[in-house]
Amino acid sequence: MRARTLVLPSMATAALSVLLLVAGLLFPSMPATGGLPRDTDPPSRHSSTQGGSGGTGATAGTKVRVMTFNIRHGTDEEDDLDLESVADDIESAKAQIVGLQEVDRHRSARSDFVDQAKWLAKRLDMHFAFGLNRKTPPQKGHRQPGLHGVAVLSKFPILTARNHMLTNLKYKHRPTKQRSVLETVIDIKGAKISFYSTHLDNQRKEQRLSQMKEILAITAQSGRPSILVGDLNAQPSSRVVGLAKTQFRDIMADLGEGEELTFPYDDPDRRIDYILTRGPIVARWATVIDTGSSDHMPVVAGLTVAKPASKQDAPPMRVEGRSGTVPDSPGPPRIVSRMPVLF
Structure with a gap:
């Protein structure tokens, strides 16, 4: 496997990060940009480990490791089903x-x-929420419909989850496929964040721009620290990513290494998978994991979420178990619990 480089901040970026984190703590509505050193332990067995100077800002909040991963329905580099990988x-x-x-x-x-x-939630002992993109009728010999979409896995409680269907523009030729953004509220040791997972259209820039505008309208409704991750099918210089950055920060770019490539796995030539943040969240490190378990390589980052200065929103909601489902169309937020899929 190719060695991947751990992304570390420059000294100037690190100094700026501390100042902006302080601003974020004092004024939560102000964005703080990332750049504090990585954790002492390496983020993955595939990533190289490089030293970094200490930073004071990282101790001001709760550390969390976030990943985005397009898993291509669990098929590996040989196009074989290998969900275990x-x-x-x-x-x-x-x-x-x-x-x-x-x-x-x-x-x-x-x-x-x-x-x-x-399966992944049970295997990894995590909570989960699922957001439907498309549904097909049950195949012969099977009772349940076939579902395809996005998901969120979390070691922390998922308090609410809501799946937002995005407008699918109609085309006579090469019609695009239905997409959505899955919105969750996660309680990270008392700090509630809004966490979103999405997958934008792979065929037309016009469709991606429309989808991103809708996503930003949805994410603007949250006053919490927010993280948007996903396969945007757009490169950093695109209008789509530029539009996303009117509300969010691209942590890889903030850390001074925006050229890390994520697709395709065998000979990557573009970066289309992103972790974007908004609010008092500092990125300490970020890296791309070299793996052949999909046609995309996952991105993982060490983030610090500022501790809330006061009580956030409503008291935590009880989560019954570690698995859950989300409606396939917009509706009021639902607690994620051990419930059957209803369509």
Whole structure:
């Protein structure tokens, strides 16, 4: 496997990060940009480890490891179904909150009719929420419809989850596929964050721009520290990413290494998978994991979420168990619990 480089901040960026984190603590509505040193332990067995100077800002909040991963319905570099390798990558990276894309649930023979969201949550002992993109009728010999979409896995309680269907523009030729953004509220040791996972269209810039505008309208409704992750199918210089940066920060760019590539796995030539943050969140490190468990390589980052100065929102909601589902169309937020899928 190719060695990947751990992204570390420059001295100037690190100094600026501390100042902006202080500003974020005093004025939570003001964005703080990332750049504090990585954790003492390496983020993954695939990543190189480089030293970094200490920083004072990282102790001001709660540390969390976040990942985004397009898993291509669990098929590896040989196009063989290998969901265990996906779980191994997440586990090895010690990721605590993961945004997944291209997740199947009872979809078809290509994923052996496995409920991949539930399987991964159980295998990794994590809570989960699933956001539907598309549904197909049950195949012969199977009772459940085939589902495909995005998901969120979390070591921390998922308090609420809501799936937002994005407008699908109509085209006569090469019609685009339905997409969504899954919105969750996660309680990280008392600090509540809004966490979003999405997968934008892969065919047309016009469609991606429309989807990003809708996503920003949705994310603007949250006053919490926010993290948006996903496969945007757009490179850093694109209008789509530029639009996203009107509300969010691209942590890889903030850390001074925006050229880390994520796709395709065998000979990556573009960066289309992102971890974006808003509010009092500092990025300490970020890296791309070299793996052949999908056609995308996952991105993982060490973040620090500022401790809330006062009580946030409502008291935590009780979560019954470690697995859950989300409606396939917009509706009031629902607690994530051990419930059957209802469509």
